[in-house]
Amino acid sequence: MTTLVAPVENDVRRSERSDRIVDLVQRQGALAVLVVVVIIAAAAFPNFRGYDNAGTILIAAAPPALIALGMTFVIITGGIDLSVGSLYVLGGVVSAYASKWGFLPALLVPLALCGLVGVVNGVLIAYTRMAPFIVTLAALLGARGLMRALSNEGSTTYLVGNDGFRSFGTGSFLGIGYPVWLVAVVFVLGMVLLSRTRFGRSVYAVGGSEDAASLMGVAVRRTKVTVYVMSGLLAGLAGAINAAKLGSGVTVLGTGMELDAIAAVVIGGTLLTGGAGTIAGTIAGVLLLGVIQNMINQVGNVPSSYQQVISGAFLAVVVVAQTYLVKLRRRT
């Protein structure tokens, strides 16, 4: 086809350099805050600087990071998954149980079970138009009930019977625990999946405008089911690597984990309304929460109640700062 008319300036918003910078800071706001916080922590606490301490932060962040990764996908489609905390515990329990059959079952059985719950979540949400909040709230209860049913009301802690699996959880390479490497690989895959594949594009499209996406030929339902399955799988995987690390299927975990994950994702700049967000941001969000926790411990002897006040205040400050950055971007 030939050019039909002379090009005109359609771009009503002239892009400016300051605009771009703000844009960058906004998109990587969490990273910026993370860098600042790390610098402060390193200056203030000698013990923070250690290589070991970094390893500890990372290994502690590994399971929450996996959960937040799944949550990122879900939130970008405009949904939410409250069941991840329960699935995480459930995954750990069945992983420890299945470890007596070997390394692979210890990894695959929790994936299968949690993936299945993800399928149920996804199908209910995609095909019945029930609100994700409520479907996954029910799944939170259901999965926890299932975990308790499988562990004699939580009183039986299955021990990891497979030495290979156990040493996968506690061993390290270059001073960094194996689980961290695994999580790093999963994150790279997640990034590629989200930003460089058609599936990733459809995730954004569904969150940006479900109707438009469906009219543009995106398989909306399949995309939705997929993200909830992914979220379930990742929560199960998080449970499994945690079981490997702890050497047992601890049943007293995971309460409030879903809110931590949501907080990390939001701090990372992903919009809860869907349609926008990055995985790099989520990593920064998860690490930020971990570093803050670590800093509070570094201060030493902070009473538990003050710790919560500080976390809450910090959360508010970060999110408010993020919002102002976004507003700033919109205004220019």
Next chain:
Amino acid sequence: MTTEALVRRPTFDRAWLPKYGVYAAIVLLVLYNVAFTPNFLAWSNLRIQLVQVAPIVIVALGMALVIGTEGIDLSVGSVMALAAALIPLYLGYGVIAAILVSLIAGVVVGLINGVLVARVGLQPIVATLALFVGGRGLALVISHGQLKDVRNDDLIFLGSGDFLGLPMLVWIAALLVLVVAFVVRRTVFGRRLLAVGGNRAATELAGVPVKRVLIGVYVLCAVLASIAGLLAVARIQSSDASSVGLLIELSAITAVVVGGTPLTGGKVRVLGTVAGALLMQLVIATMIKHNLQPSTTEMVQAVIILVAVYAARERKSR
């Protein structure tokens, strides 16, 4: 287009389930209990159920209003804890003073939430998450983490006293239900609230002070939560900031949603919310009375939530 085709009332049979499903479920559950649970029909039993559900109803009322504006408030449990923590501190100045202080705490938390949502423009779930985390910590700081026994007769009367044969708690909850129903149906604030939930941009352009309405809603919700908090203190006769209102946000949201109020805003079903809370209370009571294990209770709750919400789900209309 012609007038005839414009008359598109949903037909009765299809609209029945979403509207009255909760009530039907309650009836079914009551019938089951009458048949299989000893002493279920006793007045004392009804009384216990009402007393236990009262705090959840009170919190759920506020939650319903917030959800009506397309928001959510996770901080209600922390507000209860704050209110509870303040009571013993000010009881020395009299019950009224203590109650006032805890209500003021609710107002303050509500203002913070409201300002974060309405003015700063945070997503409600994140805005209230901060106080969900920090609020309970603050309550613990205030109470030095100590559980304190409350031996004030006036306060205890609120928690376990009777008036005209009904527990005070139930009277208070019933009164608040009426107040909230009245606010939603009859006041300018209530109508505006629904409009904000239905279409915030349009409501703003129509000249409605949207931010004020939103802040008002969050304040109201927090005040209701602090009432629930002080009533909890009155009932258990002690103030324990670490456990009062724990996880109540989930119960409240469940009650609201099971009661037929959509999370998408623009609609508030006050009686439905009460029924939703009652249904969940009856489910738990039934499980306890039949001595079932927590795992079973949780799984049954999950199924009931799904079924109730599936039945009440809005058909998509464009």
Next chain:
Amino acid sequence: KSEDSDTPSTSGGNASAGAQVAESAAPGAKSCTLDQFGGTKIDLKTAKIGFSQSEKEANPFRIAETQSIKDEAAKLGIPAANLQATNANSQFNKQISDVEQMIDSGVQLLVIAPLNSDGWDSVFAKASAKKIPIITIDRKINADSCTDYLTFIGSDFEKQGQRAADKMAAALGNKGSVAILLGAPGNNVTTLRTKGFKDQIAKVAPEIKISFEQTGQFSREEGQKVTEQLLQSNSDINGIYAENDEMALGAEVALKGAGKAKGDVKIVSIDGTKGAVQGIVDGWISAVIESNPRFGPLAFETATKFFNGEPIPEDIIIADREYDEASAKTDLGSAY
């Protein structure tokens, strides 16, 4: 009119009144010396010590426990900066990373109040690499002593349950119908206190029927709610075994609310907090088995002995006292 409870410092510091006493170790039990453990001798006064608390200091037991550790450290002249204390806020993973972080920062002795008995593999891997002795208090960790950790100091939860059963049997005259208010599901304490109680009841008073068990989540409010429900549907109940004092106090409120008189339903519970002992004095509670939280003196004493080369037994079980109608009034002062 507000009832001003004791501040933490006085309740925990009331050492002489309720100090822990270790039961003599069973002869032939496994023990551990510094040599066997492979660590190096350090001087506690200058050492860096880490203390990991499991739950918020929001109930008398935890408050007294943390305070006792801090007070004893102060008493020994350990500078406050050398005692690093963390609190896991009931989040197990946080406790694990808290402890790992303390190991990274170079602590030389760890005192841990574990949230859970299992799941300490990664901590042990890290601690044993650096030969840091771990003393676990109040809850035991399922692992090998002298390799993974040094020793456990604490109560025998199962035995507490058994003793509660004895008290219940005595209070009910060996027959009746009993309800159990369970602790938080999945908690080891819950499991053991339940097992001990049930086994012992079956043994000493088979005519006592356990007709109801529901969780009260270790909380007063839940304890009250569940008791209200159960009094309604199981009107024949004449004993309630509460697995901690908080639930017992909740049950007390529920009994009052249901119009029961003192002693209609016998309550036996475990912990020994002031409130519950007061409940015995008031006549609502029959007996309380103590679970003593004042671990400070014994923990530091054990550590000192260990670094002096003395053998340390695998388990140091403390002799918990008990309160009943006879002793409650006089012993009220030593409750925490």
Next chain:
Amino acid sequence: MPLLEVTDVNKVFPGVRALDGVTFALQPGEVHALVGENGAGKSTLIKLLTGVYQPDGGELRYRDEPARFATPMDAQRAGISTIYQEVNLVPLMSVAHNLFLGREPRSAFGLVDEKRMVREASEILVRYGVTTDVRRPLGTMALGAQQMVALARAVMVDAKVVIMDEPTSSLEPREVETLFGVIRDLHARGIGIVYVSHRLDELYQICDAVTILRDGKVVHTGRLAELERIRLVSLMLGRDMSAVRREGFTGFAGDHTGAADAPPVLKVTGLSSRHRLHDISFAVRPGEVVGLGGLLGAGRSETIKAIGGAYPVDAGEIEVGGKTLKNPTPVRAVQAGIAVQPEDRKAEGIVAGLSIRENIALAVLPRMARLGLVSDRKIDKIVDTYMTRLRIKASGPDQRVGDLSGGNQQKVLLARLLATQPRVLLLDEPTRGIDVGAKAEVQALIDELAADGLGVVLVSSDAEELVEGADRVVVLRDGAVVGELTGTNVTTEALLETIAAAAVSSEEPHDN
């Protein structure tokens, strides 16, 4: 042999029969107009053709074979491309991603080839007159440009059929020309086109055949050239030709007799907002209709919103009835007597989930209440008044506004504005997307209101409407006033000339 054909299809939504035994055939190389009033069933028919809905009965044939499209993707794969009525793209996604969604160019490992996509997107869009950084979010572009992206997206694939549901409702004249160019091009290549529009002149410009729907039934189908314009309208409305002839096409009667020397009821001086509005000044006298002209993106909507307090301004003064409006917010603006009808009815106008009653009363609740308690009696009275006065067709005041036809929704919105007893009405595209009948009614209403002494500001992309409706037209471009038409000068030609002249003189972008 028809390319795409449905015979005797029905579609029933709960409580409404949207299509009733419709038969429709599209020949190859034909531009087929599909017309009808709001709610006649045009969009529904299109959605049936493209797999969004499944027909309740009847048969769908494509290229002479029975066909069934389960999803829009199926139809797309088979060669049926569609531009749906509301721009159906994803605003938060980049232009390039929107253009290529679902068919992104892929490199090794099946990964999306971002570079190639951006390059190709730029190349493609230039042909549609869109020269923008294709990596920026689509939502930041003007509506017209968005529509062009949708068009490019639809035509990009190797389509046999292209369906356009009101593609021009948000296009400026030049863009319409581009669109027509594309259509002629497709036409020449033998592609079948279904074209829906409420703008009748457009139909006569480019369509070959026409099918008229009324209340879900086909009332006429045939060659368009053989159908007189007035007959087309009478068929659409189901009214007598003579009645249509008598009433004319627009509802405007002509000039308003607002006192020429009365002090202005609205005076805007030096209104500026960074990047968007530059020193805008104009005045409106009572009884006068002032048009705001200009191309899409000229800043008309922003001007209106700024006056209504809903768009931040950095400088400038707004006076209503001689009193300055300080720190304008929507609340203060309404109190001062300004009523704004926003451009996007669905997003910023109606509250779809609430009833007609609630919608009309929304802005005046305090007046309908004592001590914060609303009086339903008072509300019923004004609702009644306006429903009658604006001839709102509905089953009753309790009907959900979302269930009304576009025209009636618009009237509800107007009723809400009027209920505030404003002194100035700011109307942004009051007749967009509503059918001829409703349009005429709204236009007549504007006349009536002006006659009652209100000052009216009218924004319309429909040059004819603007010129006929307004007494004066202030022309904007790039957020600045570039001219004003008064008296006999208020003509379509003069309007287009002013816009064009301004376009030439403002070629160098201003910077501030």
